Amino acid sequence: MTGFLGPNGAGKSTTLRLILGLNEPTSGSATVDGLRFRDLPRGLRHVGALLDAHDVHGGRTAEGHLAALARTNGLPRRRVGEVLDEVGLAEAARRRIGGYSLGMRQRLGIAAALLGDPPVLLFDEPVNGLDPEGVLWARGLFRRLAAEGRTVFVSSHLMSEMEHTADDLVVIGRGALIAAESLAEFAARGSGGGVTVRTADPAAAAGLAAALAREGATVRPPGGAGGAFTVTGMDADRVGALAFRSGAALAELAVRTSSLEDAFMELTADSVEFRKKKEGEAR
Amino acid sequence: MNAPAVRFRDLLAAEWMKLWSLRSTPWAFGVGAFAVLGVNLNATFADYRNYPNYAQGIRDLFVPIWAMRDAFTLGGAMIFMLATGSIGALVIVGEYGTGQIRTTFAAVPDRRAVTAAKTLVLTGVMLLYGFLVAAVSFAATQAVLSGRGVGMSITYEGAPAAVAASALLAPVCALAGFGLGALLRHTATTIVTVTGVLLLLPALVDDRSRWSATFLHALPQGAWRRLTQVGDSPVPVDYPWTAGGAWTVYAAWSLGAVAVALIAVHRRDV
Secondary structure (H helix, E strand, C coil), X not given: CEEEECCCCCCHHHHXXXXXXXXXXXXXXXXECCECHHHCCCCCCCEEEECCCCCCCCCCEHHHHHHHHHHHCCXXXXXXXXXXXXXXXXXXXXXXXXXXXXXHHHHHHHHHHHCCCCCEEEEECCCCCCCHHHHHHHHHHHHHHHHCCCEEEEEECCHHHCCCCCCEEEEEECCEEEEEEEHHHHHHHCCCCEEEEEECCHHHXXXXXXXXXXXXXXXXXXXXXXXXXXXXXXXXXXXHHHHHHHCCCEEEEEEECCXXXXXXXXXXXXXXXXXXXXXXXXX | CCCCCCCHHHHHHHHHHHHHCCCHHHHHHHHXXXXXXXXXXXXXXXXXXXXXXCCHHHHHHHHHHXXXXXXXXXXXXXXXXXXXXXXXXXXXXXXXXXXXXXHXXXXXXXXXXXXXXXXXXHHHHHHHHHHHHHHHHHHHHHHHHHHHCCCCCCCCCCHHHHHHHHHHHHHHHHHHHHHHHHXXXXXXXXXXXXXXXXXHHHHHCCCCCHHHHHHHHCCHHHHHHHHCCCCCCCCCCCCCCCHHHHHHHHXXXXXXXXXXXXXXXXXXXX
């Protein structure tokens, strides 16, 4: 399973549309298994996709919608019941989609993607509108689909959604690729890790900071001004030992692990398009 | 699951399912037919009541001119054009307007095949619908008029062609609506444009100058008026034209609309 991340407006949805041949790229090309999707006569057996849960005609029932979709690809009618069971919409199958909640539409979109039992699945922000139980269900489903050997490509603007599900990450910002690597490699990019130190007596901080710097650690702010600082490049055991040797009484010694969220925020900081300007920042 | 064969008839079946899985479809067809027959029969009953008071000049020409006009009145034709044009437009705009089109094309990347299936299903349904409404209208109105001894038989020279012209209004207008819908892709804009082209434009031009007559003749409604005229016109016509020309206008609108839809749907991003 691959997570596809980027801030709002980064081009995630556009990328997925280019893959599916819904939009034509101004340059370059997109292929799935070496083939341009638009050159395929039928798509559902190759790629299952949920782009936008609202991309359905609200006047049809879930059953009617899926039955027509299955028929276009020559899929047997029984697939409709099977995928509706899979996503938990069997009870609502004969209700018109117009009356569905966003969460139900997401489930319907996932059902449509599964119709052709495809080896490649694309989901654009699939958990939007799902309740917590639904989010857990979707994660479980994606993991299972990936475990069955399928390529599962899930976009999101929230790193936390990927933390427990994705194996690999593709991160984009402002239409450009920022990272494409394993989750572990990506997490290591974050500079958020380190050891937070606060001395009981602010005056002792300078001595400790100097001692740490001599041993090769990086202290921020430099010199430990203010009595509280962050140490990177050294584990907490050694920081504690050095503090003991330099005679600085510690009020706090805490290990901070770098989170994916930190790595994501740092990497995409320059490409976030829509945010409130900081005080005094030039427009 | 074995890979199913790629069959065009599956697309036809799917489009048939999509058309009839909308509740509005049977309603639109039903209300349209009811309104057309109601308007035509209303005019027929008026003639039936007033016939004893008609001057001899009108009685002489009642068959075929006035009897044929009762069989399919201008008012009935306008309702028919609006209903079929709108249904045709909604077959495509209903997908663009809701976003369903993206789901459709993600399932069937061959957009020309989808468009072709849509136009074929629409044409087939409209042919059947058109002939049903035109035949019932002809039979019912002439049955009423026969009470005065002025009902036409379908064997009257020119009557089958006139009934066919009214029947074919359905597929011609539906395809025109479909083509405009594929170009405009926005529901309200499309319906307004369809109404303008099919109903408003022919009402705004007359056939008294060469330019405006040519323009009127090139519209589906102008062609329909020519084709439903049986026998010689009771009033002089400044710029007469042939029935063959009018049939050509029908064909040109149908084929032109399909061509426009095929190109527009294939080329543009969704």
